[in-house]
Amino acid sequence: MKRNFSVLFFVFFSLSLFAQNNEVKNVILMIPDGTSSSVLSLSRWYKGYLAGDYSVGLAVDPYLCGYVRTFSSNDPIGDSAPTTSCYMTGQPSKAGFVATYPPKTDSDLFPVDATRTYQPLITAFEAARILKNKAIGLVATTYLEDATPADCMSHCYSRKKNYQLAKQMVYNGVDVAISGGAREVRPLENELKEHGVNIIFDDIDGFRSNESDKLWAFFAEKDMPYHIDSDTDNIPSLAEMTEIALKCLAGKPDGFALMVEGSKVDWAAHNNDAKTIIDEYLEFDKAVKVAIDFAKKDGNTVVVILPDHGNSGLSIGSRKTNKSYNDMTIDELMKPLMDYTVSAEKLGDLLASSDNAEIKPLFKKLCNFDISDEDIKTIVDMKAKSSANDHSKVAYSLSKVVSTILYKNTCIGFTTYGHTGEDVFLAVYSPTGNAPTGWMTNVDINNYLCSLLGVENQLPKLTDELFAKHQEVFQGYETKIEKVSKDEKDDNYKLIVKNKKQKLEIESFTNYIILDGKKIDLESVIIYVDKNNTFYLPKKIREYLQ
Numbered sequence: 288m289k290r291n292f293s294v295l296f297f298v299f300f301s302l303s304l305f306a307q308n309n310e311v312k313n314v315i316l317m318i319p320d321g322t323s324s325s326v327l328s329l330s331r332w333y334k335g336y337l338a339g340d341y342s343v344g345l346a347v348d349p350y351l352c353g354y355v356r357t358f359s360s361n362d363p364i365g366d367s368a369p370t371t372s373c374y375m376t377g378q379p380s381k382a383g384f385v386a387t388y389p390p391k392t393d394s395d396l397f398p399v400d401a402t403r404t405y406q407p408l409i410t411a412f413e414a415a416r417i418l419k420n421k422a423i424g425l426v427a428t429t430y431l432e433d434a435t436p437a438d439c440m441s442h443c444y445s446r447k448k449n450y451q452l453a454k455q456m457v458y459n460g461v462d463v464a465i466s467g468g469a470r471e472v473r474p475l476e477n478e479l480k481e482h483g484v485n486i487i488f489d490d491i492d493g494f495r496s497n498e499s500d501k502l503w504a505f506f507a508e509k510d511m512p513y514h515i516d517s518d519t520d521n522i523p524s525l526a527e528m529t530e531i532a533l534k535c536l537a538g539k540p541d542g543f544a545l546m547v548e549g550s551k552v553d554w555a556a557h558n559n560d561a562k563t564i565i566d567e568y569l570e571f572d573k574a575v576k577v578a579i580d581f582a583k584k585d586g587n588t589v590v591v592i593l594p595d596h597g598n599s600g601l602s603i604g605s606r607k608t609n610k611s612y613n614d615m616t617i618d619e620l621m622k623p624l625m626d627y628t629v630s631a632e633k634l635g636d637l638l639a640s641s642d643n644a645e646i647k648p649l650f651k652k653l654c655n656f657d658i659s660d661e662d663i664k665t666i667v668d669m670k671a672k673s674s675a676n677d678h679s680k681v682a683y684s685l686s687k688v689v690s691t692i693l694y695k696n697t698c699i700g701f702t703t704y705g706h707t708g709e710d711v712f713l714a715v716y717s718p719t720g721n722a723p724t725g726w727m728t729n730v731d732i733n734n735y736l737c738s739l740l741g742v743e744n745q746l747p748k749l750t751d752e753l754f755a756k757h758q759e760v761f762q763g764y765e766t767k768i769e770k771v772s773k774d775e776k777d778d779n780y781k782l783i784v785k786n787k788k789q790k791l792e793i794e795s796f797t798n799y800i801i802l803d804g805k806k807i808d809l810e811s812v813i814i815y816v817d818k819n820n821t822f823y824l825p826k827k828i829r830e831y832l833q
């Protein structure tokens with residue numbers, strides 16, 4: 288009973304928090320993935336150490352205004368898929384779920400209606416495109432269909448269904464996409480060209496000279512390299528990606544919604560690689576400066592910055608050091624980090640293709656310390672144990688060993704290789720200075736984003752209209768679902784609806800239907816869910832049938 292009351296209060300509180308009219312022309316949402324607040328503290332100290340001036344701060348600092356609880360529907364520690372999903376849809380969901388309604392479980396932390404499980408949920412960005420004609424941009428340093436960007440413009444109960452997620456983004460009116468993930472987009476290149484998109488693969492000059500307001504640019508087949516390892520002549524920084532995205536979107540008459548993700552702070556945190564965490568965060572922070580400079584100049588843009596969840600339990604100070612905390616100098620804390628010039632991942636990769644005699648010189652050259660004989664033996668033993676044929680597997684195992692060795696040489700602590708459940712920071716730049724403050728939840732963030740985009744209270748209605756079950760929409764009609772291709776890996780499905788006179792063909796993850804051979808465009812994508820063998824589609828399609 289007590290629990291139910293709390294849940295009701297929670298919902299009421301969420302709905303009432305952003306009642307005032309906040310609508311602006313442009314919204315930039317910036318997500319440093321898996322960034323615990325301690326990462327900001329460490330990055331700030333590090334930046335000051337390099338500058339020789341501890342008064343220097345981060346671009347995000349003047350706008351820090353609150354703390355956000357970010358959780359899954361049945362789990363206080365969030366996964367990337369449901370956490371940004373909740374910012375986008377207002378519905379906490381389950382690990383792995385991308386903008387999709389969760390199943391009911393015994394440990395739910397939020398009301399869950401079992402009849403809606405697997406229903407796609409309209410996102411704030413989709414609603415802004417459909418109702419307010421906003422252009423949409425997505426920028427990420429992993430791949431386009433990775434959980435965070437996918438949460439903005441696609442839907443699936445599994446973040447691992449990369450093809451489904453990428454296909455939806457192609458058909459869902461994303462104007463600007465800059466990231467890695469070329470391998471999922473290449474097969475859909477023609478569809479993008481039909482939509483008038485300038486599509487670029489690994490071409491920095493073409494990227495910089497782009498004149499189109501519709502641009503999809505890719506700089507890796509899968510994830511982009513960490514900035515610290517990156518070939519900066521050929522791979523843009525996140526700040527430049529943000530700048531070019533803004534250049535494409537700035538002229539849109541009805542404004543835009545842009546999401547920029549510093550995706551790999553999270554990956555470095557999963558690897559407990561402190562230097563790479565700092566470097567990835569500081570790169571994200573440079574992108575924050577680009578966004579805020581744009582917003583200040585524009586005067587009608589709000590920038591909202593918050594992580595999706597914490598990661599790794601990073602601490603400044605650690606139980607592993609021999610010294611007590613009050614004897615530790617800034618040099619002892621920062622110097623080892625400053626000396627590391629590669630990620631643990633990259634060093635693992637280099638070690639995998641090196642002779643054992645090179646181990647010691649490599650650590651000295653790239654990380655400026657003398658690796659112990661014991662640690663050398665660990666690396667040699669691991670290389671001997673691994674199958675020499677699979678370089679990437681050996682490199683991966685070695686990167687884990689390397690991160691442990693690098694970690695031992697610092698005064699930084701970690702508690703886990705996984706996500707953590709502490710509240711995340713919120714920072715908001717608003718031209719009116721009107722920003723939410725205090726403690727809030729991921730559901731409140733959705734309400735705030737919807738109010739900025741002018742789509743307050745519209746998501747449930749749109750979800751109901753655009754993601755209805757095909758069994759209900761076509762009640763009384765003959766329907767059949769078939770796989771488009773016999774290829775097991777092909778995830779495309781077709782729904783065929785027939786009456787005496789007409790034949791309707793509907794392909795999964797597209798935004799059109801074929802009625803008696805004639806193509807009709809829709810304003811949203813069509814989702815197929817294999818778990819319940821259901822197509823989710825607009826109710827109004829029924830009106831085309833006589």
Ligand SMILES: [Zn+2]
Nearest residue numbers: 320321367595
């Ligand atoms: Zn995440």
